[in-house]
Amino acid sequence: MTTELREAAGTSPLRKALETTTMELNFGPQHPATHGVYRAVLQLDGERVVGIESIIGYLHRGIEKWVEYRTYTKATPIFDRLDYVGAILNCHGYVGTVEKLMKIEVPKRAQYIRVVLDELQRIANHLLWLGTHALDLGAMTVLFYGLREREVIMDLFEAMVGQRLLQNAYPIGGVRLDFPRGWERACRNFMAELPHRLDEYETLLSSNRMWLQRTKGIGVISGAEAVALGLSGPTLRGSGVYFDVRKCIPYGSYEDFDFEVPLGENGDVYDRYIVRVREMRQSLRILQQALDGMPEGPLMPEKLSKIIRPPAGEVYFSVEGAKGQLGYYLVSDGTDKPWKCHVRSPSFINLQGLEKMVVGGLVADVVANIGSLDIVLGEVDR
Amino acid sequence: MTFESLMTYVGWPLIKIVILLGVVAFCVAYTVYIERRLLGFFQSRVGPNRVGPFGLIQPIADGLKLILKEDIIPANAQPFLFRIAPIFAIVPAFVGFAIISFAPPLVTGAGVVHPFVVKDVNLGILFLLSITSLGVFGIVLAGWSSGSKYPLFGSLRSASQMLSYEIPLTLSVLSVILMAGSFRLSDIVDAQSKLPFAIPLILAFGVYVISAVAETNRIPFDLPEGESELVGGFHTEYSGMRFAFYFLAEYANVVLVCCVATSLFLGGYKIPFVPYETLLAAHPILVSALGLAVFGVKAVLFLYFYIWIRATFPRYRYDQLLRIGWMVLLPIALLNLFLVAGIKLWLLR
Amino acid sequence: MSMQGLVILGFVLFCLGLFGVLARRNFIVILLSIELMFAAAGVNFIAFSGLWHDLTGQVFTVFLIAVAAGEAAIGLGLLIALFRLKHSANIDDASELKG
């Protein structure tokens, strides 16, 4: 059929009549690939996605409000429940904010210990993400391999702070305890082991044609779009934008360490995947330097009152969370309870990118995209 | 009608069918066990090991659990179709075993031959293909009658997948038939006494393996039930014994595919490098027993390969899957068929 | 079995198919009824092929199946086109040429 005829047909009522209706598919809230109680209402034309509406709030616990009724110290553990696979980073964000509000100088050794735990947590988060993302795309084994390595990190956490998942690792001002005996050796063993394990995963995935077909060119989001949507973390860096809070707004001695920020090229699912895998290797580099250059000194500042009562004022502080820029905004009225707390949770904001990524793709790509965003619903809903 | 003719036409086939059904059901149940166990080892975990020694009673426990579970029929379902759909899935999967020769025929004293097959049909392979092509009904009906979107999606995908991959599968089997010059499975096995067809027909074997994985809906082609996308695919709404039927049908198909691959490509019960006659001279029972063992080993090796694939690969996307079927496998299978026909016509006259 | 029985069977199938084609409204059921008529022809072909020990009947049955496959493909294409236009598989809705 000639082009003119086709164009004429495009506007005719006949053409309208021939168009099939779209189908509405509820993706979640109970769905194995949504990583929690997230619900997406998909508009499908056959297998193609023409629209997506995200519906969140199934895990809303009112954490930001809850904090207003707790003292600064008592509020610390609840933030572990935001992103429960990267709990230490949440904790660091919150105590860092209070420290900034009170202008507390955290001792150098405490800062280094925090860096060690933070990076371990980042690796643990990325390992779990890698496993679940691969499982979403059907590669089951990677999940169990990832969990195996994550288990070691959990044991390290347990030995260090007594908890595995929701550690409540840092008090305001520093860290509670030094490394226990033998901890550093165990940690170094793990660090020596992990690069080989990562190579293993990359053999299974990065060089696998099926994996490449499922991830390359899927869910593309350009750097400009990503910035406009406020994405951050590996999701943003996958689109080739150089932004890492650790580099751009350094905190907690990160300026001492020499590491690279891995960047993607196309902004597709594969780039977001490869950025995270490379990030794990960079985290190992940071760990190595932190352990090697561990300064001596106290763990808590000299003079810190038992009751935290920051001066009135407001403060914003952000850390590079496992999912992106994790920011805390605190308003203090001079009492021992925060007047207002707001969390800029990276999962929530990254989720905005989903529509750009999935519309025009296929249903199966929705799964790949949700996986590549690395959302945790505890953090999306707060 | 005398007792003997009654036995010949009704009795013995019935006994054979009952024995075969029992053995196949047992094998299928333990295939699940082997798969879970092997996956456990592949994935640095243990797998089921609590029920009985090494978890060996696990399949029975699972079966009991599934029997005792409530049989839920969704409100939107079409109850009659929903109830009978599993039958359409499981019957073809089990009927296919009827034509497979598991061991060389046992020759007893007076020249009486007892073949190790329910019925050695002269159109064996064609019969098998036509019977297994009916399995798609169970899936389509399940998706349709559940009255829910995910099963519908799964069944539509599954039906197009199975219809697409039946073509390369049949074409690859056709080249075997060309080489052997017969549809009968025992003839095909006999034609491989010198060399298993997997070596000269390597292309056909490859196509067969890939299409067979697709036909049985397993990773990397497990889209119909791709759990991360379609929750459970066509059997999302099923529970209890009816779910178990689908589960059993899937694994029966896997075992069937292993047995067929063994017969068609791996030389069936033929023992490599040992001529049949020498063994027959030694002892007739020995021949059959060894043949059975060899068949079992080959089938289990193929099964192992299957599970290995499952532990290694991610899942294809729907359109990629169909593209592979039509754009890659079909041309290869056709090319292979032409090659084999040419060789058969010009070289092996 | 006698030839009589087979021919009568074929004829019964044909009549049922004819009835279905003329009396049903659903387009798909009409196609299915046509398949019944094909099957009737097939039964006759095979029966006479057996009677006369001539394989031509069987060859024609194979052709018949091929024709039925073609008919199914085209029929379903028409069905989809009809459904797109009328949102119905009811054959009575395709009445635009009535004037």
Next chain:
Amino acid sequence: MTIGWILLFALIIACALGVVISRSPIASALSLLVGFVGVAILYLALKAEFVAAVQVLVYAGGILVLYIFGIMLTDNEALRLTRQVHFQAWPVFLLVLVLFLWMGHKLYHSDYAATPPAAKVMVVSGGDQAETAIAALQAQSQVAAGTNTQRLASVMYGNFLYPFEAASVLLMVAALGAVFLAKKEI
């Protein structure tokens, strides 16, 4: 063995009835499926194994799945609620009944089944050599020895090569036509 035949006939006719009179199209399709399997068994009993296998493989495994697809794609509530039988059902029924009775009468009184036409000519002309004539005809039609399938193949690719190729062209055209009809952008 007569009981078996009667059962088979009854099954096929019952399924055919089910196709025509059942309310839901999917029940029609399923009943046709069982009917086709019955017809395949009939073919097997008439020693046409290959055709039986093709019947199941192509009809039951292929065409019917397509029909069920069609039913699934075009199902809606309105369709289920409308009367499934046309207003012209009764006249049609009478017409078909008349046709059935008339043809049945004709069939019952004809002697088509006795001998092949060619042999019949010989019988008429040659008298008592009918037996040998039939035997010769049978021998002639069985071109090659061997199984039914092998003989069928030699007939199909010998005498009927061109029709066979024509059938494949027909299938190709049908496939193209179906794609054209069903495509969204015309």
